[in-house]
Amino acid sequence: MLVSYIDTSVIIAALDPIDPRRNKAIEVLENEHDKIISELTLVELASTLARREKLLGQMMDKLGLNREETILAILIYILKKFGIRYETIDGWIRYPLVGKVYKPIATAVELSKYIKLRTLDLLHLAYTKLLMEKGIYLQKLITMDSDYEKISNIIKKLFNIAVRVIV
Numbered sequence: 001m002l003v004s005y006i007d008t009s010v011i012i013a014a015l016d017p018i019d020p021r022r023n024k025a026i027e028v029l030e031n032e033h034d035k036i037i038s039e040l041t042l043v044e045l046a047s048t049l050a051r052r053e054k055l056l057g058q059m060m061d062k063l064g065l066n067r068e069e070t071i072l073a074i075l076i077y078i079l080k081k082f083g084i085r086y087e088t089i090d091g092w093i094r095y096p097l098v099g100k101v102y103k104p105i106a107t108a109v110e111l112s113k114y115i116k117l118r119t120l121d122l123l124h125l126a127y128t129k130l131l132m133e134k135g136i137y138l139q140k141l142i143t144m145d146s147d148y149e150k151i152s153n154i155i156k157k158l159f160n161i162a163v164r165v166i167v
Contacts, residue, residue, distance in 0.1 A: 002033075002034065002137065002139035003034045003035070003036050003136055003137060003138050003139060004032045004033075004034065004035050004036070004138070004139060004140050004141070004142050005036055005037070005038075005124070005127070005128050005131065005138050005140070005141045005142070005161075006028075006029070006032075006035050006036065006037050006041070006084060006142055007041070007124055007141065007142060007143035007144070007145060008037075008040070008041045008044040008045060008048075008120075008124075009143055009144035009145050010025050010028060010029065010142055010143060010144055010166065011025070011029070011037075011041070011045060011078060011082070011084075012044075012045070012048055013025035013144050013166075014026045014028075014029050014082075015078070021144060021166060021167070024166050024167075025144065025166060028142055028166060029082040029084070030082065032142070034085070035082065035083060035084045035085065036084070036085045036086070036087050036131065036136065036138075037079075037084055037085070037086055037087075038086075038087065038088075038089070038104075038124070038127035038131070039086070039088055039089070039127075040104070040120070040123050040124060040127055041086075041124075042075060042086065044120070045075060045078065046071050046075060049071050049074055049075075050067075050071060056070060056071070059073075059074065087131055087134070087136065089103055089104055089127060089130045089131070089134070090103070091103040092106075093106040093107075103130060104123060104126045104127055104130060105123075105126075107126035107129055107130055108122040108123045108125070108126040110126075111125055111126055111129070114154065114158065115151055115154055115155075115158075116151070117147060117148075117151065118147070121145060121147060121148070124141070124143075125141075125155065125159075128141055128159060128161065129158075129159060132159065132161075138159070138161050139161060139162065140161055140162040140163065140164050141155065141161055141162070141163050141164070142164045142166065143163070143164070143165055143166070144165070144166050144167075145165065146165055146167065148163045148165055149163070149165050151163075152165075
């Protein structure tokens with residue numbers, strides 16, 4: 001089965017009523033068949049929710065939950081609503097003179113030699129690579145981040161996956 005890795009930016013745009021790309025993001029999340037995210041996406045979403053104090057407070061009152069439980073409930077709701085699967089990466093890589101480094105971090109460091117992106121974007125690519133090594137056949141990476149357009153050919157060459165940037 002062909003799987004699409006969904007970048008955090010797509011989910012955030014779909015949830016943001018003032019984002020002009022919201023409808024396109026929702027369409028992608030509703031129409032892509034097999035969607036996957038990483039633990040990095042969960043952290044980014046949780047961080048975004050935690051900073052939306054007013055919304056979080058309203059949801060806490062409505063659900064009768066504490067802050068942590070509310071954030072988790074919203075994350076679960078997002079995954080269920082859009083049929084998104086969450087996949088973890090296990091393992092460590094040992095670097096000389098450094099010691100154990102979590103596999104996604106070590107992979108992002110390795111990729112930084114070839115791909116010039118910001119840290120979180122490099123980490124998403126590292127997760128993409130590691131998910132494929134885990135046996136998940138990724139067809140494409142879907143994002144709202146235009147920085148990926150500049151390097152889509154490099155990603156295609158290195159990982160054999162397409163990049164779809166929603167604008």
